[in-house]
Amino acid sequence: MVLILALYAGGVVADDGEQGRMLYYGVEIERTIQGVDYTDANCETCHDDAFYQRADRKVHSYASLEAFVEGCNTNLDVGWFPDEVSAVASWMNATYYRFEE
Numbered sequence: 212m213v214l215i216l217a218l219y220a221g222g223v224v225a226d227d228g229e230q231g232r233m234l235y236y237g238v239e240i241e242r243t244i245q246g247v248d249y250t251d252a253n254c255e256t257c258h259d260d261a262f263y264q265r266a267d268r269k270v271h272s273y274a275s276l277e278a279f280v281e282g283c284n285t286n287l288d289v290g291w292f293p294d295e296v297s298a299v300a301s302w303m304n305a306t307y308y309r310f311e312e
């Protein structure tokens with residue numbers, strides 16, 4: 212039983228990034244951002260693809276990528292569980308950052 216659960220957990224983390232991509236684009240945050248009231252803000256409301264690829268980006272390792280995703284998750288009350296934060300970080304890494312995991 213423990214083995215089966217471990218395999219299942221591994222499968223979720225090591226998927227093709229679909230879960231992370233869907234979580235990333237599926238977010239709807241209720242929040243006022245720069246004076247505008249949103250009910251459907253998402254990650255790209257504040258930063259687009261270019262932000263993750265700029266020369267002075269803050270993320271310099273896979274661990275710090277996960278920490279920043281967790282930071283925005285917490286600050287914005289997105290409500291992702293740790294495995295969901297990991298899935299998003301993994302997808303963002305494959306898409307933008309490309310660190311060794």
Ligand code: HEC
Nearest residue numbers: 238244252253254256257263268269270279280283284289
């Ligand atoms: C209300 C605006 C806002 C929203 C919405 C937001 N973020 Fe952020 N995010 C920030 C700010 C501000 C920073 C820079 C933080 C810093 O400089 O310490 C940041 C930084 C980041 C970084 C690091 C970027 C770098 O420098 O490489 C990542 C990754 C990130 N956010 C992921 C997310 C994800 C995933 C979501 C969607 C759940 C999200 N953010 C939604 C404001 C936002």
